[in-house]
Amino acid sequence: MAKTRLIQRILAALGAGIIAFILVGPIMGLKIEGYDFVANWTSPLTLAAFVCIARLVLGYVPLDRIRHSHSDTAPRQTKRSPVQVAALGVLLVVLAASLPFFASKYWISVSIIALIYVLLGLGLNIVVGLAGLLDLGFVGFYAVGAYGYALGFKYFGLGFWGALPTGALMAGLFGAILGFPVLRMHGDYLAIVTLGFGEIIRLILNNWLDVTGGPNGLDAPPPTFFGWEFKRAATQGGVPFHEVFNLDYSPQVLDSFVYLVLLAAVVITIYAVMRLRRMPVGRAWEALREDEIACRSLGLNHVTIKLSAFMMGASIGGVAGVFFAAYQGFVSPVSFSFFESALVLAIVVLGGMGSLTGVVLSALFLTMMPEFLREFADYRILVFGFAMVLIMLWKPRGLVQMRRPYFGLRGN
Amino acid sequence: MQSWLGRLALSLVLASAPYLQAAGKEIVIGVAGPHTGANAPFGLQLWKGAELAAQQINEAGGVDGRKLRLVKADDACVPAQAKSVANKLVNTDAVNAVIGHFCSSSTIPAASVYRESDVLMITPASTNPRVTEDENYKTKDCSALTDAKKKESCELGNYSPIMRMCGRDDQQGVEAAEFIATKLKAKRIAVIHDKDTYGQGLADAMRAHLKTIGLEPVLYEGLTRGEKDFNALVTKIKATKADAVYFGGLHSEAGPLLKQMREQGLKSAFISGDGIVSNDFVSAAGGEQFVSGVYMTFGADPRKFPEGKKVVETFRKTGYEPEGYTLYSYAAVQAIVAAIKGSGDDRDGHKLSKWLVENGVNTVMGQAKWNPKGDLLKSGYVMYVWDQKGKYAEVGQL
Amino acid sequence: MDFYVLGQQLVNGLVLGATYGLVAVGYTMVYGIIGMINFAHGEIYMLSAYLTAIGVSVLSYWGFGSPWALIALTLLFAMAITSLYGVVIERLAYRPLRGSNRLAPLISAIGVSLILQNYVQLSQGARNQGVPTLIDGALRFGDQEHFFQITYMQVVIIVVAFISMLGLNLIVRYTTLGRACRAVQQDREMAQILGIHADRIIAAVFAMGAAMAAVAGVLITLNYGSFDFFVGFITGIKAFTAAVLGGIGSLPGAMLGGVLLGLAESLFSGFVNSDYKDVFAFGLLVAILIFRPSGLLGKPIVEKV
Structure with missing residues (x-):
């Protein structure tokens, strides 16, 4: 009995190896050179042998049990003492806020990008995670925010602080305009229409050369703070920060400043979303996600509820866009490709849809990981792709299970 | 101590x-x-x-x-x-x-x-002027x-x-424009670019200098980088009866554009900038027979x-x-x-x-x-x- | 409007549309049977472009001179390998996720598409690759000055696309496999109860979809002669649009959607502005979905309560 099973396993392993060889043989083994080819079979053979061995070893690992040990149960309800939550939150924020004082400029810039994705993840989480509307064009609102700032600066002299509310408002407005006709659609159709809208926004930015500068992009000024500028020389009519305080100029100050403002925006957003989830509108989003017909028969106006989720998410995306433009110093359409939408969606899904902690963690994970993988240089996107697939296989519901707030009865 | x-x-x-x-x-x-x-x-x-x-x-x-x-x-x-x-x-x-x-x-x-x-x-x-x-x-x-x-x-x-x-592109565009007007004696010139800083800068320099010698491009249009099908654009060029086509862009788009032009029977001269200086231009264009006769501006060969x-x-x-x-x-x-x-x-x-x-x-x-x-x-x-x-x-x- | 220019633009659009249609089939079949948007499908198309170049150069190295033999054998070679890819990807990345969270396979597919792109880039290099032109010449209509034409390669594309679509339709309609496909599509559980091995049928659907993408990949690569590891993305999105346009889940719809999209693009860029042709294509998509959400030939979804 044991023997036949061993033979079976070996046969399966050999089969896997052969299949692997057929798959990667031509692509890896025959390299195209002009109209000719160069054959080199070592790498496909190595890979096939590796697959063969891996299959044999994996045969002894109870994969199914690992995968299903985290069963897909309903969201847990938790109750933590508000004091504990607040203390933990304050501690984390203080830790994060102290980063610019010891980290190098490189890590500050990586953290800024990570925080921008946290914001994007939080925005999309409202739409996808809470309201259950699959949005594949979220990057469109990000673009609206970023270009809103750059264009506003170019044509109306809009500054960073003015751009934050304007960007949020404009993105929200776009959300409403785009959302209104499409929100009566369901599931995947909604996804496709939003994908279409996202692409249209990017294509218009790419092609309207006279206004948006096309693929060359537009300059966006760095933020100022009550007339202090963080550049070497003032360009926006303010005073350079380092001259006010008689310091040596350091380009790090600007990034640290952006980082701190961004951190504040993230904290405010997290707090706002936490409150929203406890409010009637937040509960309505989740109810609508679970059963639309039941909600409608209870008298909830599904259009306004969906629209509010859509607009709320879009505004957060717009704010993220303003930060992105201010940090990069310029915007161009390539930053708003469909891949970005997919990445933000991956953040929300990997984090565990609806879970705030999950979204924050997975945004940090997904944006920091490629930086840590820089050692792998050329292989890093490959590793990144594998990580995405493997995490999904391992935990299809995301890394962190969503928790629902609940209100305990007194004395419970 | x-x-x-x-x-x-x-x-x-x-x-x-x-x-x-x-x-x-x-x-x-x-x-x-x-x-x-x-x-x-x-x-x-x-x-x-x-x-x-x-x-x-x-x-x-x-x-x-x-x-x-x-x-x-x-x-x-x-x-x-x-x-x-x-x-x-x-x-x-x-x-x-x-x-x-x-x-x-x-x-x-x-x-x-x-x-x-x-x-x-x-x-x-x-080569874009804005760099410096x-x-x-x-x-x-x-x-x-x-x-x-x-x-x-x-x-x-x-x-x-x-x-x-x-x-710089402004120098490069001028050189190409002079060549087209005086050596090729072309009158109807179509200017195509890839909407990128480099390509469009080149095309703009070309258009500007053509104007100074009294020529107006019969077509000025962009294509999208990364695409391979430019047949519709080629038909459009053909309809303008252009006798020279100037392309501002890189070889990955120049190749297919050129091939589709020739396949649609458009024999106009093809001129481009230093973005196509690579042997990959030949394979992108589908073979030597297509690139033959293509002009390009490039610094005097350093080799x-x-x-x-x-x-x-x-x-x-x-x-x-x-x-x-x-x-x-x-x-x-x-x-x-x-x-x-x-x-x-x-x-x-x-x-x-x-x-x-x-x-x-x-x-x-x-x-x-x-x-x-x-x-x-x-x-x-x-x-x-x-x-x-x-x-x-x-x-x-x- | 010049008649010959219009004729040429129609030919351009038809050829482009036929290839969109072939890729769209893969999206539509997979969506029909497991309700999943297979984002990695465009990369299968990209793989087949590389397999074309490899096939052509290896076959000519072995001494095949006739272009027709080259095309036919390359087609078979690319179809065989890509269908295996389709099956293996489904087995490893999608099947374990069946029945779980609806978005999980989507994310997994995005991951697969990243993997495939970078795997090809790493093994074949990032540079733009090309294949030699195998078939020259064209059918011309009109006189020396005014004419529109269809190259022989374009004729091949339209004919092969038509034959493969017809073949696929016949398979789905009349064979046991096709009947089983439709049964699984309508009600997977019931089909399983009746003894249909649903997993195998789904694998077969992935294989067929990938083979169709390979047909498109080989033909387009031979026609345009140039490709890189990024071609899958643009073609994938366009084909996906075509599938939705025709009504996702419907085979003739995919072909119709493809041809319409191709025509719309080429007429718009020919007579209006080539800069905004994609905006027009996506605008069309959005408009159709708003006014006819199930596409042109799709069945409207009836909501079950």
Whole structure:
């Protein structure tokens, strides 16, 4: 009995190896050179042998049990003492806020990008995670925010602080305009229409050369703070920060400043979303996600509820866009490709849809990981792709299970 | 007692650290460009040129005993990535100078990072005028300053740390426009571009100069990078009865466009810029029969300069043909090394730039001289033509 | 409006549309049977472009001179390998996720598409590759001055696309496999109860979809002669649009959607502005979905309560 099973396993392993060889043989083994080819079979053979061995070893690992040990149960309800939550939150924020004082400029810039994705993840989480509307064009609102700032600066002299509310408002407005006709659609159709809208926004930015500068992009000024500028020389009519305080100029100050403002925006957003989830509108989003017909028969106006989720998410995306433009110093359409939408969606899904902690963690994970993988240089996107697939296989519901707030009865 | 000794030792170490670093430390040069992505062949050209230059300089003893070390930085010709790799080069790798980037659309945002950090950047290939003409950094008038120190630093600031080893698109477009109008005697000219900074800049320069000689393009239109089907556009060109088509863009789009033109029976002359200088242009166009007769502007072939003869031979010995920008990149390394040797400073981009502007450098491509903006004083653009074997040669030298 | 220019633009659009249609089939079949948007499908198309170049150069190295033999054998070679890819990807990345969270396979597919792109880039290099032109010449209509034409390669594309679509339709309609496919599509559980091995049927659907993408990939690559590791993305999105336009889940719809999209693009860029042709294509998509959410030939979804 044991023997036949061993033979079976070996046969399966050999089969896997052969299949692997057929798959990667031509692509890896025959390299195209002009109209000719160069054959080199070592790498496909190595890979096939590796697959063969891996299959044999994996045969002894109870994969199914690992995968299903985290069963897909309903969201847990938790109750933590508000004091504990607040203390933990304050501690984390203080830790994060102290980063610019010891980290190098490189890590500050990586953290800024990570925080921008946290914001994007939080925005999309409202739409996808809470309201259950699959949005594949979220990057469109990000673009609206970023270009809103750059264009506003170019044509109306809009500054960073003015751009934050304007960007949020404009993105929200776009959300409403785009959302209104499409929100009566369901599931995947909604996804496709939003994908279409996202692409249209990017294509218009790419092609309207006279206004948006096309693929060359537009300059966006760095933020100022009550007339202090963080550049070497003032360009926006303010005073350079380092001259006010008689310091040596350091380009790090600007990034640290952006980082701190961004951190504040993230904290405010997290707090706002936490409150929203406890409010009637937040509960309505989740109810609508679970059963639309039941909600409608209870008298909830599904259009306004969906629209509010859509607009709320879009505004957060717009704010993220303003930060992105201010940090990069310029915007161009390539930053708003469909891949970005997919990445933000991956953040929300990997984090565990609806879970705030999950979204924050997975945004940090997904944006920091490629930086840590820089050692792998050329292989890093490959590793990144594998990580995405493997995490999904391992935990299809995301890394962190969503928790629902609940209100305990007194004395419970 | 012990603590006192310890403190003394510590302060000694600390005090001597900068000197130790300055003497023994290697010189780090970033090579930034599209090392991946559709334009990777150009990234390879930059890398190969810089690699050989660094190797030969190191074998000859380095720069005053200090070795050169190259750092590869990949922007994939994506502007957002360019800025992030520029930051990384400056802050993490602490480079002394940068060679690159390749695509003008990447070079412009990256240049702002180098400017902010006073790092010398020499691009071997970015020909867009905006690279050296940044609106935020105009030349300042320093004559009014009385304080000698301030005046000196002000004047130093006018030497731009952003320089190039190549010509500018406005020169290139003019050359091509003259050629089309006088040599080809074309009257109906269609101008196509890929909407990118480089391609559109080229097309704009072409259109502007055509206007000055009294010609108006019959068609001025953009195509999208990354696409392969331009049949609809080709039909449109055909309908305008253009007798010359000028394309501002890179070989990955020029190839299919050209092939589809010829397949639709459009025989008009095809002229482009230095974005198609790669043997991959032939395979992108579907074979030698299609590229035959294509004109392009490019700097006078550096492989033919007497100064570069030895280097070209060394390249060929390793089995690599130093095509396109390879020698430009080699020359850029030579310029950086000469500036570090000559000025005695190894980090301040303004000082290095000042030295280069004042002294000029003898490179594999002959003597290079710059103006304080960082543009080469002379840029000899020459018209090339592709032949039926898929090779190119200067017009009139076939 | 010049008649010949219009004729030429119609030919351009038809050829482009036929290839969109072939890729769209893969999206539509997979969506029909497991309700999943297979984002990695465009990369299968990209793989087949590389397999074309490899096939052509290896076959000519072995001494095959006739272009027709080259095309036919390359087609078979690319179809065989890509269908295996389709099956293996489904088995490893999608099947374990069946029945779980609806978005999980989507994310997994995005991951697969990243993997495939970078795997090809790493093994074949990032540079733009090409294949030699195998068939020259064209059918011309009109006189020397004014004409529109269809190259022989374009004729091959339209004919092969038509034959493969017809073949696929016949398979789905009349064979046991096709019946089983439709059964699984309508009600997977019931089909399983009746003894249909649903997993195998789904694998077969992935194989067929991938083979169709390979047909498109080989033909387009031979026609345009140039490709890189990024071609899958643009073609994938366009084909996906075509599938939705025709009504996702419907085979003739995919072909119709493809041809309409191709025509719309080429007419718009020919007579209006080529810059905004994609905006027009996506605008069309959005408009159709708003006014006819199930596409042109799709069945409207009836909501079950």
